[in-house]
Amino acid sequence: MRVPALxxxxxxxxxxxxxxxxxxxxxxxQVLFFxxxxxxxxxxxxxxxxxxxxxxxxxxxxxxxxxxxxxLTAQRTLDVCVFTISSRELAHAVLVLHRRGVRVRVITxxxxxxLAASQVGNFRRxxxxxxxxxxxxxxxxKFAIVDGSILxxxxxxxxSQAIYGNKENVIVVKLPDxxxxxxxxxxxxxxxxxxxxxxxxxxx
Amino acid sequence: MRVPALxxxxxxxxxxxxxxxxxxxxxxxQVLFFxxxxxxxxxxxxxxxxxxxxxxxxxxxxxxxxxxxxxLTAQRTLDVCVFTISSRELAHAVLVLHRRGVRVRVITxxxxxxLAASQVGNFRRxxxxxxxxxxxxxxxxKFAIVDGSILxxxxxxxxSQAIYGNKENVIVVKLPDxxxxxxxxxxxxxxxxxxxxxxxxxxx
Numbered sequence: 421m422r423v424p425a426l427x428x429x430x431x432x433x434x435x436x437x438x439x440x441x442x443x444x445x446x447x448x449x450q451v452l453f454f455x456x457x458x459x460x461x462x463x464x465x466x467x468x469x470x471x472x473x474x475x476x477x478x479x480x481x482x483x484x485x486x487x488x489x490x491x492l493t494a495q496r497t498l499d500v501c502v503f504t505i506s507s508r509e510l511a512h513a514v515l516v517l518h519r520r521g522v523r524v525r526v527i528t529x530x531x532x533x534x535l536a537a538s539q540v541g542n543f544r545r546x547x548x549x550x551x552x553x554x555x556x557x558x559x560x561x562k563f564a565i566v567d568g569s570i571l572x573x574x575x576x577x578x579x580s581q582a583i584y585g586n587k588e589n590v591i592v593v594k595l596p597d598x599x600x601x602x603x604x605x606x607x608x609x610x611x612x613x614x615x616x617x618x619x620x621x622x623x624x
Numbered sequence: 625m626r627v628p629a630l631x632x633x634x635x636x637x638x639x640x641x642x643x644x645x646x647x648x649x650x651x652x653x654q655v656l657f658f659x660x661x662x663x664x665x666x667x668x669x670x671x672x673x674x675x676x677x678x679x680x681x682x683x684x685x686x687x688x689x690x691x692x693x694x695x696l697t698a699q700r701t702l703d704v705c706v707f708t709i710s711s712r713e714l715a716h717a718v719l720v721l722h723r724r725g726v727r728v729r730v731i732t733x734x735x736x737x738x739l740a741a742s743q744v745g746n747f748r749r750x751x752x753x754x755x756x757x758x759x760x761x762x763x764x765x766k767f768a769i770v771d772g773s774i775l776x777x778x779x780x781x782x783x784s785q786a787i788y789g790n791k792e793n794v795i796v797v798k799l800p801d802x803x804x805x806x807x808x809x810x811x812x813x814x815x816x817x818x819x820x821x822x823x824x825x826x827x828x
Contacts, residue, residue: 426630433634434641441645451805455761503779557659557789560779573778573795575707575764585761587813591777591795591802598795601655609791 448595452483454576454588460484462509465492466516484583487590488513490572491564494522499565499606501527503558504535504577511539511578518548526550527609529559537579551613559609563602571599652799656687658780658792664688666713669696670720688787691794692717694776695768698726703769703810705731707762708739708781715743715782722752730754731813733763741783755817763813767806775803 463473465488491498491513498517505511505528518524526543530552533540543550553559563573574590576582593599667677669692695702695717702721709715709732722728730747734756737744747754757763767777778794780786797803 423630426627426634430630430634430637433638437638437641438645441642449799449801451802453805453809553791557785558791560786560790560792562779563793573793575766575777575779581761582764586764587757587762588764589767589777589806589809593802595653597653598655598797601657602793605657605793 448593450592452487452574452590452592454483454583454590455585456482456484456583460488460509462488462512465489466513483590484509487572487576490570490592491566492517493570494566496522496567497565498522498524499527499568499603500524500578501559501561501563501565501606501609502578503529503560503562504532504579504582505539505543506535506537506579507583508539508580509583511542514539514543514548515546518543518546524548525606525610527559527561527606527613528552530554531558539578551610551615553613554618561605561609565599565602565606568603569596569599570594571602573602652797654796656691656778656794656796658687658786658794659788659790660686660688664692664713666692666716669693670717687794688713691776691780694774694796695770696721697774698770700726700771701769702726702728703731703772703807704729704782705763705765705767705810705813706782707733707764707766708736708783708786709743709747710739710741710781710783711787712743712784713787715746718743718747718752719750722747722750728752729810729814731763731765731810731817732756734758735762743782755814755819757817758822765809769803769806769810772807773800773803774798775806777806 460482461473461475464471465485488509491510494517498514500514514524526540526548528540528550532538533552540550562575562577563571565571571593572590574588576588576590582588664686665677665679668675669689692713695714698721702718704718718728730744730752732744732754736742737756744754766779766781767775769775775797776794778792780792780794786792
C-alpha cells in the first residue's frame, strides 16, 4: 500500500469520524416548542404494548406527547425540579414510572405546591419523595433528568396553561457538559431542602 | 514510511480529531445557575476598555456578570424573547448594544411589560423595536440570541428577583441544532406579533 493511498484513507476516515460525531451531536439535542393543540391523551404512552386510545385526542408526535414519551423512557431514575406541577398528563406519567419501580424524586416551589390543581399531593399519597424550598423567593427551575443522562429544560412549567396556551420551550439534551451541572444542581437542592433542616417559622 | 507507522499515525490523528471535536462541543455549551449574591455592577462590562468600578460590587465571574458579558459580545444582532424584563443591569447592556449600532429586537409578554419596573418603556424611548403578544396566555419564553449563533435559554426572567433571589438556570449554547430552532421561533413570533396584525379589542 502506497503512502498517497494511506493518506487518502486517512482523509476518508477523518471525514467519516467527523460525520459520526456530528450525527451524535444532533441525536443528543432536540427542541420542543409550545403551545400545542388540541389536548393530548397520555394513556397509550403510559400503557406499554397497548394500541391507541379511541378518544380522538392527539397521542403522539406533538411536543407534549414527545415530552411525555421522553419521561416514560426512564429505566432507573427520574429527577423532577419544576416550579409548578399541575398537568394531569405529566403527573400521570410520573406516577406510572413510580409504579414501575423507577426511583422518582421531585423538587418544587413551596408556594405553588399549595395551589388547588397541584399534583404534589397525589405524588406524596403514592409514596413519591417531594422536597421544596422554604423561603420567600421561588424555586423557579423547570427541568427534569431521566436516568441521570437526559436533560429536559426550558421555560415550560408542568401545567395545562403552559402546555396548551403559552409560548414555551423545552430543550432535550444528552450532552454531559450540559446535563452534569444540572445533576449536581439537583443533588445540591435535594440536600438543601432536606426536611430535617427546616426552620419551623415559615416566611411565606 | 511503513504501513504500521502510517496506521499508528492514523490512530493518533483520529484521537486528536476526536479530542478537538469534544473540546469544541464543550466550548459550545455552558450552564449558569442563579441566584447570585451580592448585587453586581455592570458598568465596567458595558464600558469597553475602562478599569473596574470602585463600587465594591461583583463585576465579573458570577453567573449574572457572565450573562451580561455574553450579551455584550453581540456584534450585529441581539434578539431578546423574555417574559419579564425589569433588571436594570441587563436592560443597560441592551441599551449599550443599541447605542453601539447592534440591531436589537425585543419580544415580551403584554401583561408583564405594563408592570412598573418594566424596562420596555426605556427600550422604546431609546428607539428599540419591541413586539408583544395580544392574548390571555403568556409569552413565557426566556431566551436571547446573540448574532444569530449563541443561544441563552432557561428559567431566568430578566428581573432582580430572578437573578438575586430565585433558583434559576440559563444554558448557553452555540450548537446549531439547538440554536437554529430558536432563531426560527423568534422570527415566527416577530411576524405573529407584528402590530399591523393587532385586533383592537384587548382580551387582557
